[in-house]
Amino acid sequence: LKAKLAELKSKVYLTPEEGIEKKNIQKLKLAKKDRMAALISDYRKSHA
Numbered sequence: 001l002k003a004k005l006a007e008l009k010s011k012v013y014l015t016p017e018e019g020i021e022k023k024n025i026q027k028l029k030l031a032k033k034d035r036m037a038a039l040i041s042d043y044r045k046s047h048a
Helices: 002-010 016-046
Strands: none
Touching: 002 016
8 A cells, every 4th residue: 555655646647546546545544544543542441
């Protein structure tokens, strides 16, 4: 995901399909980041 997103960000202009793909990748990355934060929070609560 990281490499594909970097490739899309490096382009000056994106086709509509590439724009959609970029948004979808960004959403996936954000969802993974949120999931990691939730797991860390749950772990800290259970081991406090």
